[in-house]
Amino acid sequence: MRSAKDFFRPLAVGAPAPLREVPFRPSRMIHFFDPGNAKMAAKVPALAPTVDVLLGNLEDAVPTDRKEAARAGLVAVARAHDLGGTQLWTRVNSLDSPWALDDLVTLVTEIGDRLDVVMVPKVEGPQDIHYVDRLLAQLEARAGLDRPVLVHAILETAAGVANVEAIAGASPRMQGISLGPADLAASRRMKTTRVGGGHPGYLVREDPPPTSGGGTPGDMPRVTYQQDLWHYTIARMVDACAAHGILPYYGPFGDIQDVTACEDQFRNAFLLGCVGAWTLHPVQIDIAKRVFSPAPQDVAWAERVIEAMGDGTGAVMIDGKMQDDATYKQCRVVAELAAALAARDPELAASYAAARKAAL
Numbered sequence: 001m002r003s004a005k006d007f008f009r010p011l012a013v014g015a016p017a018p019l020r021e022v023p024f025r026p027s028r029m030i031h032f033f034d035p036g037n038a039k040m041a042a043k044v045p046a047l048a049p050t051v052d053v054l055l056g057n058l059e060d061a062v063p064t065d066r067k068e069a070a071r072a073g074l075v076a077v078a079r080a081h082d083l084g085g086t087q088l089w090t091r092v093n094s095l096d097s098p099w100a101l102d103d104l105v106t107l108v109t110e111i112g113d114r115l116d117v118v119m120v121p122k123v124e125g126p127q128d129i130h131y132v133d134r135l136l137a138q139l140e141a142r143a144g145l146d147r148p149v150l151v152h153a154i155l156e157t158a159a160g161v162a163n164v165e166a167i168a169g170a171s172p173r174m175q176g177i178s179l180g181p182a183d184l185a186a187s188r189r190m191k192t193t194r195v196g197g198g199h200p201g202y203l204v205r206e207d208p209p210p211t212s213g214g215g216t217p218g219d220m221p222r223v224t225y226q227q228d229l230w231h232y233t234i235a236r237m238v239d240a241c242a243a244h245g246i247l248p249y250y251g252p253f254g255d256i257q258d259v260t261a262c263e264d265q266f267r268n269a270f271l272l273g274c275v276g277a278w279t280l281h282p283v284q285i286d287i288a289k290r291v292f293s294p295a296p297q298d299v300a301w302a303e304r305v306i307e308a309m310g311d312g313t314g315a316v317m318i319d320g321k322m323q324d325d326a327t328y329k330q331c332r333v334v335a336e337l338a339a340a341l342a343a344r345d346p347e348l349a350a351s352y353a354a355a356r357k358a359a360l
């Protein structure tokens with residue numbers, strides 16, 4: 001067992017000290033690209049200013065015979081471009097694959113100073129994070145890095161969900177967790193064939209009307225309501241992340257053409273506490289930006305409540321609604337997120353300023 005005191009000591013001599021708090025950097029969209037695909041890699045300079053995070057994906061969606069090309073492509077992209085304030089992440093291959101070790105060794109050695117976060121797929125328990133934690137410390141020490149590369153786990157196995165709290169708290173390196181609905185569905189033996197989103201068969205049906213003579217309940221039209229397949233897992237992931245001071249994310253939405261359902265899925269995750277989602281195609285970038293930025297009228301309202309609540313205690317009425325310590329805290333979540341995003345996004349800052357003015 002590690003003592004609490006050991007938790008903040010580097011795991012290798014010469015490695016940078018672990019962080020005590022996860023720095024909050026906007027990450028409304030984690031944009032996936034295949035660095036071995038020359039056409040996609042060429043779009044990086046144009047894409048970078050439009051996204052919060054660019055992620056060079058080395059795992060699923062990269063064919064076996066292009067794994068090395070994707071790894072080399074990411075090294076080349078990181079060296080060739082200054083991404084400004086946009087973060088650079090990678091998703092390495094799973095720890096049981098023949099590529100994971102070389103992914104970590106190559107990337108930290110070659111571009112560790114450029115890499116903000118390593119996403120680790122198919123994490124099953126804290127033991128997977130401990131393995132990556134020690135290895136990263138050794139590689140950071142050897143590369144002479146002065147800040148730690150952070151770790152992000154994908155929640156995409158039944159074992160991972162069972163161990164999600166332990167994963168979230170496994171290391172001070174943990175930056176966040178994303179839901180991986182496609183692999184999780186397979187691991188759970190769910191009977192879906194999609195990447196995220198709902199399913200028309202997963203529903204509840206209203207009770208039959210009382211029969212008064214003719215007709216049987218089976219004949220009566222009854223309204224059905226499609227249910228959310230992911231509610232339980234997202235809520236559990238959000239609690240685990242919040243309890244350990246790290247950030248939760250919804251993952252991918254695979255129906256690229258269904259921008260409406262994508263927006264719904266992202267918004268459900270946002271309202272439940274997630275700070276961002278993955279974007280797989282350029283068309284999803286603006287959806288994530290819109291959904292994971294608090295709406296200007298909500299920010300203006302939150303600021304109004306904060307102002308009216310003074311030191312944040314007691315109770316006041318605003319527009320007929322009771323406000324107290326707890327609504328004050330909710331409003332601070334919204335206002336602080338808005339301020340952090342506005343500092344990166346001048347267009348958003350202007351829309352918040354306009355809503356603030358209109359609310360006066």
Ligand SMILES: CC(C)(COP(=O)(O)OP(=O)(O)OC[C@H]1O[C@@H](n2cnc3c(N)ncnc32)[C@H](O)[C@@H]1OP(=O)(O)O)[C@@H](O)C(=O)NCCC(=O)NCCSC(=O)C[C@H](O)C(=O)O
Nearest residue numbers: 032033040043057060061156180181182183252280281282
């Ligand atoms: C899904 C795609 C294969 C679709 O690509 P394509 O058929 O080329 O789409 P379009 O013709 O509409 O593309 C228009 C142009 O946009 C470029 N493009 C497409 N996607 C991207 C991108 N992600 N980044 C940058 N540029 C992109 C195309 O090259 C076209 O350019 P041009 O010809 O010049 O106009 C493709 O979008 C794609 O591969 N996306 C990423 C897929 C991916 O990363 N999947 C893995 C993550 S999801 C997952 O792993 C599941 C998860 O782990 C779980 O378990 O749930």
Ligand SMILES: [Mg+2]
Nearest residue numbers: 060156180183
């Ligand atoms: Mg997956």
